[in-house]
Amino acid sequence: MTERIGRSAIGRVLIAAVFALAAVFFLSVQTGQAASATKIVLDDREVTGARDVLTVKGTTMVPIRVISEEMGYPVKWNSGSGEVTIGGESDGVVLKLGSRSAVSGKGSTTLEQAPFSRSNTTYVPLRFVGTQLGLAVKWDGSAKTVYLQTQPLEGPQTGPNDDSDLPPNPAPGTTAASTVDQISFSENRLMIAVSGDATPKAAKYDSPYRIVVDLPNTSFGPLFAEGQGLLAGQQGSISVAGSSDVTGIRFALNDDSSARDGSQLRTRVVIDLNKNKSYEMYREGNLIFVDLNRSGGPSTPGVGSDGKKIVVIDPGHGGKATGAVYKGGPTLMEKNVNLDMALKVEALLKQVDGLDVVMTRSDDTDVSLQGRVDIAENLNADIMVSIHANSMPVGSKPTSGTETLYTKPESKKLAETIHKHLIEATGLPDRRAKYQNLHVDRESNLPTALVETGFLYAGGDVEKLTDPAWQDRVAQAIAAGIVEYLGL
Ligand SMILES: [Zn+2]
The missing domain is CATH 3.40.630.40 (Zn-dependent exopeptidases)
Known part of the structure; x- marks a missing residue:
């Protein structure tokens, strides 16, 4: 019995040595790829641990230690429950491994990708987390860089009168069947996360070129509205840098009470283009994608x-x-x-x-x-x-x-x-x-x-x-x- 234990202990040491060598090998491979990987810049300072970021279907996922150790925000990891709390105890948001729901004191919202664990590391979606931390988030596709700023970035000015195809704002107190919980744009692809049944309709217009996505019977979810700092007018924008096709993304909540399908409210997302561009809209679970790559453009890595x-x-x-x-x-x-x-x-x-x-x-x-x-x-x-x-x-x-x-x-x-x-x-x-x-x-x-x-x-x-x-x-x-x- 003793002899058996001794042999297997030696075996364990050998295996450990092999895996230590394998770990060194994988690390060196990863470092070698750093030049082409996505970069993260926080207020002009490059976040060095960002070589570990992963892109999953156009969503940039970062290890939680990047947010805590390199960006300096409070992160609490509970390995027992698989929950990550980002931000303070009272105002933080809770994400859970494998779940697309994020919960804060203000309600819950749907994430574009669920947090997951890979090689002993827990990954969370960067844009959502950045927004929750009150940072302005901007993606530069040509530089493959995510810019995070503690001061708001300048985006295209959006006012109530600058686009004739946006109907007027709704009366207060009107409700919708489902919510838009996240809008993001990266790798030339618009992603809208919704809760409940939302059936999008998209159409292309010219002068100026734009793609208009309407979501009948929806409103903005509380976390999204809060994160975007939406004003009473319930409209906002996402600035887009580094896309050869897209100049900006706008979104607004509109009165839809004249619709025949019982819809009272409608959210509208507009992709402003600088040229005529075809697209493909598809849905995966709670995510709606409007993909400008699917017309022969470059595919999305990840x-x-x-x-x-x-x-x-x-x-x-x-x-x-x-x-x-x-x-x-x-x-x-x-x-x-x-x-x-x-x-x-x-x-x-x-x-x-x-x-x-x-x-x-x-x-x-x-x-x-x-x-x-x-x-x-x-x-x-x-x-x-x-x-x-x-x-x-x-x-x-x-x-x-x-x-x-x-x-x-x-x-x-x-x-x-x-x-x-x-x-x-x-x-x-x-x-x-x-x-x-x-x-x-x-x-x-x-x-x-x-x-x-x-x-x-x-x-x-x-x-x-x-x-x-x-x-x-x-x-x-x-x-x-x-x-x-x-x-x-
Ligand atoms: Zn079992």
């Missing part, structure tokens, strides 16, 4: 760009949700076993060309089951693989074995392909790839499989689950199954 497949790896449980707990020796919690395995799978997949890997958590954080689904769906991921270790009901006989679970018929092939590799690697009894009613697969719109590598159970497979060499073999098998399924 997660899944260049046709890369997006794989979401989901380590089961986390934080207060420990999963199965083994007490036959030193206490072993399933959440940690799952995370160790998932990080190994992530490291292997990062070396595969044509693939981007995103984790639902990469530290000891609880993410709700729906939050995990939301992360995958927001990214338009190709597949999601949840990683678990198994347990038996109390009082059952010790059991051993490996199984891979799925719910939707579309997920069966993914589960079977992973299981084929997995069962060879675990060397445990084959409990097969099979149906089980799982939230993560039932509620997601993408193929999702859940692996139960072995039983975290006295007399079960605990020795294997804690053996680093076995963990490496199993991680390789899961990665191999994913790569085979995606045809890479």
